[in-house]
Amino acid sequence: MKILIKNAHIIDPLQGIDGIGDILVEEGKIKGIEQKSRRAEEQKKTPPQPPLDKGGIKRGVDSELRTIDATGLYVLPGLIDMHTHLREPGYEYKETIKTGTAAAVKGGFTTVCAMPNTNPVNDNSSVTDFIIRKAIQEGACAVYPIGAITKGQKGEELAEMGIMYAEGCVAFSDDGNPVMNSLIMRRALEYSRAFKVPIISHCEDTNLSEGGVMNEGLLSLTLGLKGIPSEAEEIMICRDLALAELTGGKLHIAHVSTEGSVRIIREAKKRGINITAETCPHYFSITENTVEGYNTNAKVNPPLRTQKDVDAIKQGLKDGTIDVIATDHAPHHRDEKLREFDHAPSGISGLETALGLSLNLVHEDVLTMRQLVEKMAVNPANILGLNKETLKVGSDADVVIVDVNKEYKVEAEGFISKGKNTPFEGLVLKGMPVITICKGKIYE
Amino acid sequence: MKLSSKDLLGIKELTKDEIILILDTASGFKGVLKRNIKKVPALRGKTAVNLFFEPSTRTRTSFELAEKRLSLDVLNLSVTTSSVVKGESLIDTALNVQALGADFMVIRHSSSGAAHLLSKNVNASVINAGDGINEHPTQALLDAFTIKEKIGKIEGLKIAIVGDILHSRVAKSNIYLLTKFGAEVRLIGPPTLVPQELEKLGVKVFHDMDSGLDGVNVVMALRIQMERQGKGFFPSTLEYSKNWGLTSERLFKADKDAIVMHPGPINRGVEVASDVADGPRSVILEQVTNGLAVRMAVMYLLAGVRE
Amino acid sequence: MPMPKELLDKKDIDRMLARMAHEILEKNKGTKDLCLVGIQRGGVHLAKRLAGKIKGIEGAEIPVGSLDIAFYRDDLNIRKEQPQIRRTEVPCEITDMKVVLVDDVLFTGRSIRAAMDALMDMGRPSCIQLAVLIDRGHRELPVKADFAGKNIPTAIDENVEVSLEEDGLEDKVTIE
Numbered sequence: 065m066k067i068l069i070k071n072a073h074i075i076d077p078l079q080g081i082d083g084i085g086d087i088l089v090e091e092g093k094i095k096g097i098e099q100k101s102r103r104a105e106e107q108k109k110t111p112p113q114p115p116l117d118k119g120g121i122k123r124g125v126d127s128e129l130r131t132i133d134a135t136g137l138y139v140l141p142g143l144i145d146m147h148t149h150l151r152e153p154g155y156e157y158k159e160t161i162k163t164g165t166a167a168a169v170k171g172g173f174t175t176v177c178a179m180p181n182t183n184p185v186n187d188n189s190s191v192t193d194f195i196i197r198k199a200i201q202e203g204a205c206a207v208y209p210i211g212a213i214t215k216g217q218k219g220e221e222l223a224e225m226g227i228m229y230a231e232g233c234v235a236f237s238d239d240g241n242p243v244m245n246s247l248i249m250r251r252a253l254e255y256s257r258a259f260k261v262p263i264i265s266h267c268e269d270t271n272l273s274e275g276g277v278m279n280e281g282l283l284s285l286t287l288g289l290k291g292i293p294s295e296a297e298e299i300m301i302c303r304d305l306a307l308a309e310l311t312g313g314k315l316h317i318a319h320v321s322t323e324g325s326v327r328i329i330r331e332a333k334k335r336g337i338n339i340t341a342e343t344c345p346h347y348f349s350i351t352e353n354t355v356e357g358y359n360t361n362a363k364v365n366p367p368l369r370t371q372k373d374v375d376a377i378k379q380g381l382k383d384g385t386i387d388v389i390a391t392d393h394a395p396h397h398r399d400e401k402l403r404e405f406d407h408a409p410s411g412i413s414g415l416e417t418a419l420g421l422s423l424n425l426v427h428e429d430v431l432t433m434r435q436l437v438e439k440m441a442v443n444p445a446n447i448l449g450l451n452k453e454t455l456k457v458g459s460d461a462d463v464v465i466v467d468v469n470k471e472y473k474v475e476a477e478g479f480i481s482k483g484k485n486t487p488f489e490g491l492v493l494k495g496m497p498v499i500t501i502c503k504g505k506i507y508e
Numbered sequence: 509m510k511l512s513s514k515d516l517l518g519i520k521e522l523t524k525d526e527i528i529l530i531l532d533t534a535s536g537f538k539g540v541l542k543r544n545i546k547k548v549p550a551l552r553g554k555t556a557v558n559l560f561f562e563p564s565t566r567t568r569t570s571f572e573l574a575e576k577r578l579s580l581d582v583l584n585l586s587v588t589t590s591s592v593v594k595g596e597s598l599i600d601t602a603l604n605v606q607a608l609g610a611d612f613m614v615i616r617h618s619s620s621g622a623a624h625l626l627s628k629n630v631n632a633s634v635i636n637a638g639d640g641i642n643e644h645p646t647q648a649l650l651d652a653f654t655i656k657e658k659i660g661k662i663e664g665l666k667i668a669i670v671g672d673i674l675h676s677r678v679a680k681s682n683i684y685l686l687t688k689f690g691a692e693v694r695l696i697g698p699p700t701l702v703p704q705e706l707e708k709l710g711v712k713v714f715h716d717m718d719s720g721l722d723g724v725n726v727v728m729a730l731r732i733q734m735e736r737q738g739k740g741f742f743p744s745t746l747e748y749s750k751n752w753g754l755t756s757e758r759l760f761k762a763d764k765d766a767i768v769m770h771p772g773p774i775n776r777g778v779e780v781a782s783d784v785a786d787g788p789r790s791v792i793l794e795q796v797t798n799g800l801a802v803r804m805a806v807m808y809l810l811a812g813v814r815e
Numbered sequence: 816m817p818m819p820k821e822l823l824d825k826k827d828i829d830r831m832l833a834r835m836a837h838e839i840l841e842k843n844k845g846t847k848d849l850c851l852v853g854i855q856r857g858g859v860h861l862a863k864r865l866a867g868k869i870k871g872i873e874g875a876e877i878p879v880g881s882l883d884i885a886f887y888r889d890d891l892n893i894r895k896e897q898p899q900i901r902r903t904e905v906p907c908e909i910t911d912m913k914v915v916l917v918d919d920v921l922f923t924g925r926s927i928r929a930a931m932d933a934l935m936d937m938g939r940p941s942c943i944q945l946a947v948l949i950d951r952g953h954r955e956l957p958v959k960a961d962f963a964g965k966n967i968p969t970a971i972d973e974n975v976e977v978s979l980e981e982d983g984l985e986d987k988v989t990i991e
Contacts, residue, residue: 123814282709285674285680285703285706288643358625402597404621496748535900536885544938550884550885550886
């Protein structure tokens with residue numbers, strides 16, 4: 065089957081494309097790409113190519129060809145979420161590889177990276193293998209597992225990173241359970257250099273955050289909820305930066321949520337430390353006020369912060385301090401969230417709102433479309449060493465077609481993900497993926 | 509005038525006028541409590557369920573007696589006997605209780621917001637009898653009732669709350685209530701238990717007793733929970749009582765007619781010296797009596813909202 | 816909407832109260848063990864006036880109390896407005912006393928039922944009598960006034976209003 069996407073506004077930072085053009089997909093690969101605005105110029109240099117707009121054939125009609133008129137739409141490399149909880153194996157009532165990847169595709173993602181806090185934990189190659197096989201069988205998009213740094217995510221003994229890397233893990237993280245022992249973290253950053261894989265750090269000093277369920281401040285006092293100070297995140301970022309500098313390991317900081325964290329990372333980058341950082345849509349879209357009324361759908365770790373943190377995160381995205389927008393998609397069962405705030409699990413089901421929320425940054429002129437593609441596809445691919453971020457001829461046909469002006473209301477009941485836990489219920493978003501093409505397969 | 513909500517979740521959610529309505533109604537019930545027959549048929553045929561997920565003798569018995577004196581049928585569910593230990597969720601427990609025909613659910617729970625969660629999921633009137641470290645609204649109402657009864661007003665009074673403000677739902681409810689009525693509220697205690705952030709609520713924070721108590725009309729001492737000392741909030745109860753215990757010498761700093769209050773149960777010799785607790789300025793036992801009248805008033809008024 | 820029609824004025828009310836005071840004294844053979852209890856709110860003012868008249872006739876002070884019947888009402892659920900709780904204050908032990916309940920208008924009899932229940936919970940009077948300024952009929956309970964200022968036949972949907980100077984109004988009885 066062939067797909068021809070016509071008259072789209074194509075953005076592919078890697079090829080330096082940002083303009084109207086056509087793309088031809090054949091057998092799951094990008095077969096051709098042509099930027100119309102440059103056509104005249106290029107025709108002078110290169111011999112004429114067969115015109116794409118008839119599916120690459122010179123005469124007649126190709127019955128196998130599906131033509132998509134993308135006039136007024138953007139066509140981007142498929143988005144890559146480097147922080148997803150697919151929950152399988154072990155928590156299939158929250159999400160499965162099948163439902164999670166289907167939700168990803170609906171959200172415009174063609175690649176997701178599965179965090180290891182499954183049951184059993186992905187701390188050995190048999191779990192890695194299970195996830196990869198299951199994803200090939202049932203997954204709608206590409207799935208790359210992230211292995212645990214330590215066995216059982218207990219922070220005590222290094223997991224078999226090398227074997228898991230060989231099996232297909234693209235990064236290592238004890239996400240959710242920070243490695244509190246500095247020596248173990250040092251070893252992880254050192255050891256992982258052998259495979260040139262990043263260590264993704266969930267930065268939280270769990271002594272300082274003990275028992276906390278939301279951001280610490282006046283609101284936590286008046287709600288009577290135990291607070292987590294920003295410093296619980298910032299202290300650990302400082303530690304991990306020091307260790308990264310010491311070891312030369314590849315450190316990636318997960319879900320940055322505070323103004324202080326942005327400042328610390330900015331300074332570290334200025335000093336030339338080799339680190340990258342991500343944030344999530346909820347950290348630049350909403351504040352702790354969403355918790356009011358004990359809204360467990362706004363319970364997430366790190367917690368939602370204040371407006372000044374939101375502003376700092378946006379600034380960090382704009383100036384390049386923060387490299388990646390990831391979802392931290394953390395689906396939970398409805399019953400788990402319908403509990404006392406203290407006892408409800410943390411997490412937001414984020415795959416299906418991430419692009420809409422991130423497009424707000426474009427509407428607000430925080431990011432350009434090109435920068436958005438960098439944060440949501442190019443940079444994650446570079447950090448993880450995936451070859452998935454471009455529309456170059458010959459690459460996998462992972463493409464997302466986006467209508468940036470389409471307005472719609474977030475309705476959790478309509479989520480494909482099993483996790484309906486969103487704090488954005490009822491919010492009107494502007495911009496959504498209309499068609500996602502994964503290895504040449506069309507989802508619309 | 510009616511209350512605006514079927515539930516009493518916290519003082520935060522009440523207007524000043526609603527609080528006045530509750531206090532005025534409580535006066536009526538206080539009259540009933542002085543009679544030989546201390547019971548009225550006002551809520552005959554209705555059912556109250558006391559859901560206590562946290563141990564409590566004082567508040568539970570007060571609610572139970574208040575309910576009985578309103579002619580309610582009363583059911584007590586405490587954590588040790590309920591199916592909560594079997595892992596039933598709060599909502600499921602509440603829905604079962606509702607299916608039994610509960611008109612009122614009085615809930616005490618260790619998690620802040622538990623009453624709010626309940627109120628969104630049941631039709632019964634939910635009364636918060638203390639949720640985590642959030643609020644304990646009926647305690648603040650009975651404290652206000654007692655202050656008004658003893659001093660005649662709240663507005664303009666200097667009122668000191670001494671102790672573990674951070675973990676005290678009683679203190680929180682009192683802060684909201686007393687500031688709504690224009691009292692000068694002072695919070696006194698160690699910095700680990702009295703966050704400076706609270707000044708944003710319009711109160712004054714003190715860390716030493718003598719300056720905090722200077723000229724106050726009311727001193728409320730809070731119970732110090734012994735388990736806090738292991739957590740590094742203060743080194744020992746001895747050190748706590750030396751610095752923040754209410755003794756008769758320290759009480760000299762207060763106004764000469766100042767009253768002493770305590771929500772109970774008291775750690776004698778820790779937060780309050782025995783001679784102060786039993787002394788002429790102590791209104792601690794009157795607080796207990798007034799608690800009945802206030803709780804009767806709350807339930808009576810909520811019954812009028814639901815129908 | 817029709818204008819309220821004035822049925823009785825200040826003088827009428829005064830004369831009726833004077834007559835009722837005499838009747839109360841006559842029936843109870845003086846003021847011994849006698850006590851007046853007005854039902855909040857109009858009844859309280861009338862009880863005080865009656866006590867004044869009685870003093871004028873006999874020269875003796877009799878105790879006057881006020882009774883709020885809200886806790887004893889049977890219509891908490893069906894009223895749009897929640898009744899405001901007013902003072903209940905009976906200055907003497909009512910056990911073995913002859914208690915005259917005083918109200919402004921006797922209508923369904925339900926208030927009187929509630930008032931009797933409230934009184935019974937306060938003690939055990941030797942008897943309870945009922946004095947009302949206006950009896951407008953339409954009883955729903957077997958209640959009868961021992962002393963009535965005036966019987967006024969009314970339609971069920973009419974409203975009889977007794978306004979009194981104690982509430983800052985003009986003394987009068989109107990119907991609409």
